[in-house]
Amino acid sequence: MNMIIIDLAAFTFIGISHILLYLQLIRYPRLSLKLVIPLGIAFTILLVIVVTASGYPEFNIILLMFFLLSLGLLKKNLSFSKSLYFALFSMVAITLVKMVLFELFMALFIVSPFHLYVWTGNVIHFIVSVIIAFFVVISRHPVQKITQAIIDSRFLYRLSYFLLAAGLMILFILTVPAANLLSFFYEEYGTASYIAAYILFFLLLIMMLISFHLTKEQMLVEQQKRSDRELLDYVQKLERMHEDLAAFRHDYINILLALDEGIRTKNLAQIEKIYHDVVAPTAELLNNHELDIVKLSRIAIPEIKSVLSVKLAAAQQQQVKVLVDIPDKIENIRMPVLAFIRMISILLDNAVEEAVRSTEKMLQVAFFETEDCQYFVVRNSCKAQTVDLRKIYEKHYSEKEGMRGYGLFSLKRLVEKMNHVTLETTFVAPYFTQTIMIKRQ
Template sequence: MTLLQTFLSIQVILYIDILIRLFIFRQISGLGLRVRLIVKISLILWGVRLILLRSSIFLEPFFLLAVIPFLKTDWNKTPKIFYGLLPAVISDMFMRVIGLYLRFLLNVDIVTFNNSIFFNVLLTLLLIPFYHYFFKGLGVKAEEFEIDTKDSMVKNVVVAMNTLFLTYLLLIRGNIILEIANERNFIHLNWDPYFIRTNILLIYFVLFTVSLLFLNYRLKEKKEEEIQYLKDRQLTNLSQYSRHVESLYRDIRSFRHDYTNILVSLNEAIKAEDISQIKSVYQAVIADSDKQFYNSKYDIAELSNIQNDAMKSLLSAKMLEAQNKGIAISVEVASQIGTPDMELIDFITMLSILLDNATEAAAEVRDGRLGFAYFVKEDRKIMVIENSIQEESVEISSIYDYGISSKGVGRGIGLANVKTIVNKYPNVSLSTNSYNHQFIQELTFFEGNK
């Protein structure tokens, strides 16, 4: 193989390594980056790596840290470092562990192994299955690494892991740079760099595994706490919903009793063939007797068509809350329907944010209105939340950016979280419109494409 062919082969391997890191980044971050964007970023990083050549040995693991600020996220410094370094550590550490095992299995010396294109290609190809089965074996779901720095324990663990990542990369890459400097006689060291790197690798691999397991345990524990909170709130909301239904039943029972008396009065008038009395009874009582059932509070009865108790309880609670604030509500759930094809916690979180925002905006408007519709159309479920707003329309181009809101500095976090959740699911799309003092959110859930 000529020098040019060797160079091109190495560059292809390096490009594939960058691609793998970006796909790992997409999975652990939950950002749902499009493939086109990943390819574009990978080409840029590969070009930078090509320009830097050997100096990229030290800088290359930190490339993602430079990319993250250009992505729309709500992360502070701690998760940025975590998500920026974890793919580099996984790639570097796992490939070295695989290489260590292959060298032992095939009895190949380190110099021959490192200079072999075949072994370099093999390492790159084995990285994905090793990564997959390593996490699966530990019972860790990388796609659920949603770092919440509000949880002090999670934050402390992530800070410790960030320190672990930084020191590992600095020690490994520093060792390589010293080895190159020693080979070129810039310095003179009587040492075995491979032995030192192997020990660094093994120590940090154990630390990485232990910290990963602990972080996973804490995240699962936190999720269970959220589920329990959701269940408790669901019971409270269902109780409130039940009381409201009982109130509607009392209204209907009272109406039935009154209507019986009305019919008795009408019957007497008919027997007496007193047309004027019949007209009087009709005009005074019967003509307007059903108007009370046009009240929007009876619309909540349509929530009985929702088959999921958590969703039903949340909707009933939010609608009654809006009604208590003087907002006219309307609910349209014409037929039996369940939740869409996504994690229930994500769906409930998203629904809660959208309803809270709609209620808050409608409450600021005189004769404010809040409408909710949920229905099936062909192969998709569609949910529409519509509310009154004070302005003629809202500029929607930036409302989903973190911290951007018409309600003041530091607000608008909720809608940014909604966008983050939507981006996690390729089968979910969100459309936002605003006109004629109305703000409309339409969520479409395509079934079977989770």
């Protein structure tokens, strides 16, 4: 009886790992662990009932396949071939790993001085399942990256598709099937399939290693591309501003000519008219804060400059009035640059989102240092009349659906890691201000 419970637990872990891995592969993060675990348990129980009732172990694989494919329907824009590929990947990879690990552990156990009991196999099965589930949970990002690399490289994709399909066949044969045709295969090619499974395992492992290598290179290329693109945006922005300025200079000469005429004829009414119609509106042009973005050149840290220029340009495109206040050169930042970029990205994303929805549509960014502190200030107009300043930093708080609350929560977590960083939040309707203060150490 105990053994059955242990086996059932092991199956549940494996079932959960299948579902988790598949969800990670199709990049569908919206099912939380809390949901996946009961789902896995329910599915395992269903499987056990079906398999014992029907007496056909091959239902194991078929049902799992269908279950995973139907989970794939949750995700939009996922083609069937991809969904099938990921389902195959999840099934074959986990089953093979389980098999190899099980054999390995058994072999180790036999070599070890411990006695072999009837239940040893079950316990090892359980341990292996737990290990697999654990690794599936922690290795989310690398798995996604590696599969992405495989899919991007056509050759590897096709090759692995073929291998996985072959793997599925082997799995079918190895489940000790009851259907006539399959059981014939099992008796005939059982040992061969076993060996084939091992070969397949190592082939897939090698492929993984290759694609892991590929992802690294690809990431470098992508990063390069992104920074090139950002630089290009920045240059284009500068060019546009220069054109605006040139156009204004041209207009200005015409304005002077018109005024000159008025003054020559001492026609006060005409001068007044020209002033109101032509001269006064130019004040607005001069106050045009598009030019503000040029001040970003005072930041000597290229990564920060490019993040700021991209975010601010995006805000301007959404008709937000952007004011930039960087009075002096910023040579360095007194914390890890990456952490700082994460912080300001969160602040700016939230501020822009909020400013777009407000009536004033205003965003102000200041970056400066005093004798002993560096300040980064983001101020935005906002729609809300009241804001609970403590609540916005809680984990699941959100003004609207979306990741806003979560962003601020991780911002606070980042700040807490650094003793010399202070975070200040002020709300005086309709302006919301957040300040990061970094003390010199």
